Amino acid sequence: MSHQTRTVRRARRVVSLLAAAAVVAASALAATPAGAAPQQRRSLGEEALAVAAGLAHPEGSPPGVNDWSCRPGPEHPRPVVLLIGTGANMMLNWYYFGPKLKQQGYCLFSLNYGDTGRGPLKALGDIPTSAREVAAFVDRVLAATGARQVDLVGHSQGGGVLPRWYLRFDGGTDPADPALNKVDKLIGIAPSNHGSNLDGLGPALDAAGVFDATTLLQGGPAMQQQLKGSWVNTTVDAGGDTQPGVDYTVISTRDDYVVTPYTTQALTAGPGATVRNEVLQDVCPTLLPLVVTHVGMAFSPSVLGLVEDALDPAAAHGRPCSPLADLG
Secondary structure, eight states, X not given: OOHHHHHHHHHHHHHXXXXXXHHHHHHGGGGSOTXXXXXXXXXXXXXXXHHHHHHHOTTOOOTTBOXXXXXXXXXXXXXXXXXXXXXXXXXXXXXXXXXXXXHTTOOEEEEOOSOOSOTTOOSOSXXXXXXXXXXXXXXXXXXXXXXXXXXXXXXXXXXXXXXHHHHHHSSXXXXXXXXXXXXXXXXXXXXXXXXXXXXXXXXXXXXXXXXHHHHHHHTSOHHHHTBTTOHHHHHHHTTOSOOTTOEEEEEEOTTOSSSOSGGGGOOOOOTTOEEEEEEHHXXXXXXXXXXXXXXXXXXXXXXXXXXHHHHOTTSOOOOOOSTTTTTO
């Protein structure tokens, strides 16, 4: 058997496992009434319930998100726009974080960008096109809330190359006068900042045509555009990692198996920008290995604590850094 054949078969096994996981998650929906608020404390299996809710209500918003009557107060003067990861939707991606951040008094908004008509799977479309969707949505949030700026919190694609494209090319910032920036903070959770080699499989899968087939099946090129060396990554990286006037936070896990190696997620600050690169296991060294992986970052109490700190550095937030904090 050739190396290429083994690689393709391995990729097919991964797809089969993902499909099986979705079926299992959907079966858990019977235990969760439609529209019910998620538990206010993480529990084992909450990711499965989030997937089930996302499959059942792919256009829905998690509790506390997209309340267009919300007006930011002096404690949190900027609305927070939550940006989803590839193949997710806002119900799935922000099922856990949404209600928690709402309890902290934030006005929260989100959207399903990159919709290619593949049912509940969003953020699959052309990334520059998706960035224009985000630009229009941010303008809508600013108009509705009366705020001058927003903060962006994104997972994977939504924390990495997509918002960086928006900030650079679609009006998110004004390099000539950063005081006119529409974005104050970008907080990336396991962000695809410089592309992924998919744990070393990326180049082989690409050479085998797997991503060409996947692009046809998923109806969009977002996955391939996040490979290391893609034209999207190369274009957005050409002008440096940051934009003047924006405060960046990157939150990574050493146990990431999607955006790899995890060190490629880090940013380097350019003129007029600030960057904090935080690795979860450095902040919470007692976390158990392989508990908080790429997907699990959006369901981690420890990551949530880091996001709260980044949104409001002046406030004291207790970080639940213990071996069991991210188990339930």
